[in-house]
Amino acid sequence: MKALILVGGYGTRLRPLTLSRPKPLVEFANKPMLLHQIEALVEAGTTHVVLAVSYHADALESEMAQEAQRLGITITFSHETEPLGTAGPLALARDVLQQDEDDQEPFFVLNSDVICDFPFQAMLDFHRNHGKEGTIVVTRVDEPSKYGVVIYHPESGQIDKFVEKPQEFVSNKINAGLYMFSPKMLSRIQLRPTSIEKEVFPVMASEGQLHCMELDGFWMDVGQPKDYLTGMCMYLKSIKDKHPQQLQTGPHIVGNVLIDPSAKIGTHCRIGPNVIIGPNVVIEDGVCMKRTTLMKGSRIQSHTWLDSCIVGWRCQVGRWVRMENVSVLGEDVIVKDELYVNGGKVLPHKSIGVSVMEPQIIM
Amino acid sequence: MSPSACPGLKAVILIAGPMKGTRFRPLSLDVPKPLFPVAGLPLIQHHIEALSQVDQMREILILGFYPNHEMNDFVQDMNHQYKAVTVKYLQEYTALGTAGGIYHFRDRIMSGNPEAFFVLNGDICADFPLHEMIAFHQASALPDVMTTILATEATKPQSLNYGCVVEDKHTHQMLHYVEKPNSYISSQINCGVYVFSPEIFQVLADKYQQRQRRSETPDTEEPESMWIERDILSHMVTIGRGQVFSTTNWWSQIKTAGSVIYANRHYLKLFAQSHPERLYRATDTQTIGNVFVHPSASIHPTAVMGPNVSIGPNVIIGKGTRISESIILADTSIGDHSLIKHAVLGMSTRVGHWTRIEGTPNDPNPNKAFAKMDNLPLFSQEGKLNPSVTVIGCNVVVPSEVIVLNSIVLPHKQIRHSFKNEIIL
Numbered sequence: 001m002k003a004l005i006l007v008g009g010y011g012t013r014l015r016p017l018t019l020s021r022p023k024p025l026v027e028f029a030n031k032p033m034l035l036h037q038i039e040a041l042v043e044a045g046t047t048h049v050v051l052a053v054s055y056h057a058d059a060l061e062s063e064m065a066q067e068a069q070r071l072g073i074t075i076t077f078s079h080e081t082e083p084l085g086t087a088g089p090l091a092l093a094r095d096v097l098q099q100d101e102d103d104q105e106p107f108f109v110l111n112s113d114v115i116c117d118f119p120f121q122a123m124l125d126f127h128r129n130h131g132k133e134g135t136i137v138v139t140r141v142d143e144p145s146k147y148g149v150v151i152y153h154p155e156s157g158q159i160d161k162f163v164e165k166p167q168e169f170v171s172n173k174i175n176a177g178l179y180m181f182s183p184k185m186l187s188r189i190q191l192r193p194t195s196i197e198k199e200v201f202p203v204m205a206s207e208g209q210l211h212c213m214e215l216d217g218f219w220m221d222v223g224q225p226k227d228y229l230t231g232m233c234m235y236l237k238s239i240k241d242k243h244p245q246q247l248q249t250g251p252h253i254v255g256n257v258l259i260d261p262s263a264k265i266g267t268h269c270r271i272g273p274n275v276i277i278g279p280n281v282v283i284e285d286g287v288c289m290k291r292t293t294l295m296k297g298s299r300i301q302s303h304t305w306l307d308s309c310i311v312g313w314r315c316q317v318g319r320w321v322r323m324e325n326v327s328v329l330g331e332d333v334i335v336k337d338e339l340y341v342n343g344g345k346v347l348p349h350k351s352i353g354v355s356v357m358e359p360q361i362i363m
Numbered sequence: 364m365s366p367s368a369c370p371g372l373k374a375v376i377l378i379a380g381p382m383k384g385t386r387f388r389p390l391s392l393d394v395p396k397p398l399f400p401v402a403g404l405p406l407i408q409h410h411i412e413a414l415s416q417v418d419q420m421r422e423i424l425i426l427g428f429y430p431n432h433e434m435n436d437f438v439q440d441m442n443h444q445y446k447a448v449t450v451k452y453l454q455e456y457t458a459l460g461t462a463g464g465i466y467h468f469r470d471r472i473m474s475g476n477p478e479a480f481f482v483l484n485g486d487i488c489a490d491f492p493l494h495e496m497i498a499f500h501q502a503s504a505l506p507d508v509m510t511t512i513l514a515t516e517a518t519k520p521q522s523l524n525y526g527c528v529v530e531d532k533h534t535h536q537m538l539h540y541v542e543k544p545n546s547y548i549s550s551q552i553n554c555g556v557y558v559f560s561p562e563i564f565q566v567l568a569d570k571y572q573q574r575q576r577r578s579e580t581p582d583t584e585e586p587e588s589m590w591i592e593r594d595i596l597s598h599m600v601t602i603g604r605g606q607v608f609s610t611t612n613w614w615s616q617i618k619t620a621g622s623v624i625y626a627n628r629h630y631l632k633l634f635a636q637s638h639p640e641r642l643y644r645a646t647d648t649q650t651i652g653n654v655f656v657h658p659s660a661s662i663h664p665t666a667v668m669g670p671n672v673s674i675g676p677n678v679i680i681g682k683g684t685r686i687s688e689s690i691i692l693a694d695t696s697i698g699d700h701s702l703i704k705h706a707v708l709g710m711s712t713r714v715g716h717w718t719r720i721e722g723t724p725n726d727p728n729p730n731k732a733f734a735k736m737d738n739l740p741l742f743s744q745e746g747k748l749n750p751s752v753t754v755i756g757c758n759v760v761v762p763s764e765v766i767v768l769n770s771i772v773l774p775h776k777q778i779r780h781s782f783k784n785e786i787i788l
Contacts, residue, residue, distance in 0.1 A: 268682065268683070268699070268700075270717075285683070286682065286683040286699065286700045287700075288700065288716075288717045288764065302683060302700075303683045303684075303685065303700040303702070303717075305700070305717040305719070305764060307764075319685070320685045320700075320702040322702070322719045322766060324766075338685065338687075338702060338704065340719065340721065340766065340768070357768070357783075
């Protein structure tokens with residue numbers, strides 16, 4: 001079985017982290033974001049993953065080659081020479097997705113920034129069961145007016161229509177960015193910039209060829225820092241429910257906390273709730289942190305307080321620092337002692353010596 | 364001649380009263396401003412200490428209209444600590460102005476016939492050059508000098524906020540005096556420290572009579588009220604009996620609550636030279652620069668203090684807490700891993716763990732010679748609170764993990780979340 005992941009462009013929304021690594025390789029819960037998807041796909045029987053990207057990144061290609069070997073699958077790249085939107089890449093990768101006229105095996109298509117309990121096996125079963133060209137996964141949101149909502153038949157799941165940013169309540173289910181298609185659907189798409197959501201799905205729905213299934217559990221598009229942190233909390237809760245033994249316990253741990261075994265934690269700390277600590281991180285004595293991800297190799301010095309932060313690779317945060325309000329440190333950033341960082345986005349290799357009082361980008 | 368037979372010197376410290384110094388709120392809501400501790404000592408104790416070291420100083424009279432009971436303990440304590448002088452508090456029945464109070468208590472000041480007397484404003488801080496001033500007064504080239512005024516250099520724009528003095532550069536005779544002029548007169552400013560000869564009372568008596576006759580007093584003022592700045596100094600210019608003593612020593616006014624942080628730093632620096640034993644030298648605690656810790660305070664060995672910190676009686680500082688450029692008043696406790704910077708914490712305040720209390724210093728412009736502190740108004744022209752030292756009133760509870768930044772918290776308040784650039788009533 002095959003899958004296409006819409007990786008897209010530079011991941012500018014997740015800067016400054018994506019200035020150092022291609023977005024698919026930025027870790028979420030100590031694992032590159034893309035691997036969460038690929039591993040779940042492999043588990044559901046996928047043997048060939050196509051990454052649709054609009055740029056060349058050697059780091060991404062070599063790392064994916066290694067992962068392909070480890071997982072025993074094929075990973076290929078489909079490079080767009082011009083941005084093709086969310087549908088165009090399917091046309092570009094058509095030869096892989098449908099190997100010949102008789103190939104009727106359905107394939108997955110995924111938006112790359114989505115984190116959830118991937119229901120790939122259920123999608124496959126559901127898709128085979130209704131027998132139409134497409135299946136999309138929908139998820140429930142609290143404020144549907146910010147999204148395009150999906151209106152569908154509650155029993156069959158057949159989609160009636162899509163409503164962009166509804167003014168009045170019509171549905172609270174939105175497209176979750178996870179699809180399964182039969183190869184027949186590829187004939188609908190030409191090799192030009194096309195939006196799958198706006199140009200392809202409405203037509204398929206009107207022809208009764210599109211069904212949807214509802215997602216169980218959490219869902220988040222983690223393509224920007226604020227949502228990354230929200231998604232982290234959801235992910236940790238899901239681990240708590242399913243694999244509680246993976247979470248850290250101990251006298252200085254509060255709530256759901258995931259710590260790489262190679263990390264070192266000092267005394268008199270309070271870690272959590274909702275903290276993820278990467279490999280080789282060092283946390284000195286008397287540190288308090290919540291709702292924060294620390295990437296590989298960072299050091300947090302004594303008496304520092306962190307809330308809602310993403311600390312990039314090999315950063316050093318000084319003593320008595322207070323960082324909060326979705327502060328993001330790029331790779332190898334140094335924050336001097338006693339500073340206050342309020343919503344600062346700090347570019348890589350920067351050393352900051354004065355407080356950041358209001359949310360801003362530190363070049 | 365035995366010391367007691369010598370006429371000797373006296374001094375008057377002018378402290379005004381509770382309805383003055385409102386810019387010092389909320390600190391003055393709990394402690395009378397003259398008794399606010401700076402570098403561990405009540406503000407005017409620094410005056411008293413400097414005065415007590417002047418040869419032939421006999422008696423120091425504190426003049427103001429605070430109720431007696433607010434000053435009694437302090438006065439008793441001063442008499443206990445400085446045995447060479449007598450310290451008394453004289454309560455004015457009402458605000459009489461800087462000179463009116465002196466005239467009202469003329470008999471008390473002149474009893475024992477002092478040769479001369481100092482007058483010091485209470486709301487200043489300085490490395491007071493009192494020996495030099497009295498020597499200058501006594502050996503004056505000016506015949507029958509009646510007033511020596513201490514002056515210091517300010518920047519041109521800042522001089523407009525002070526009394527401006529012009530002197531003859533050779534004889535040091537005071538040639539001109541204007542209080543807060545509208546346009547630039549001189550960058551020499553009045554420090555609020557004077558030496559007067561006893562003849563000054565004749566001048567005051569004449570002024571007093573004049574005022575009674577002309578009934579020129581505005582309705583809002585007591586008929587008895589007179590001002591050194593308005594009624595004496597320009598008259599000294601007219602009769603040619605005033606002289607100017609200039610100093611380059613550290614000097615500043617204390618008007619706003621924020622200025623105590625600046626004063627604290629400088630008084631601690633003076634202690635490092637004059638009384639190094641007063642500074643904190645714990646072997647088990649890390650301190651940076653000059654720190655004063657009251658002996659009854661308890662500081663965890665992992666806390667890091669300094670520079671320029673004063674910790675009052677019975678204060679408790681927890682594990683790994685960091686304090687710099689701050690004053691912590693009596694009976695306050697601070698939890699673990701917290702940070703206090705450019706802040707004043709009132710009495711009996713409780714601060715949690717991982718709490719951050721931070722202000723913005725309003726120090727004099729370091730790039731300008733003779734710059735003084737700018738006593739900024741609370742609010743900018745846009746109506747926003749000007750960033751300044753954070754001041755927490757007495758008996759306030761600041762919970763764990765919040766930040767209080769550039770804010771003023773009035774007494775007896777339970778804070779529940781973070782505050783930035785706010786006044787919390």
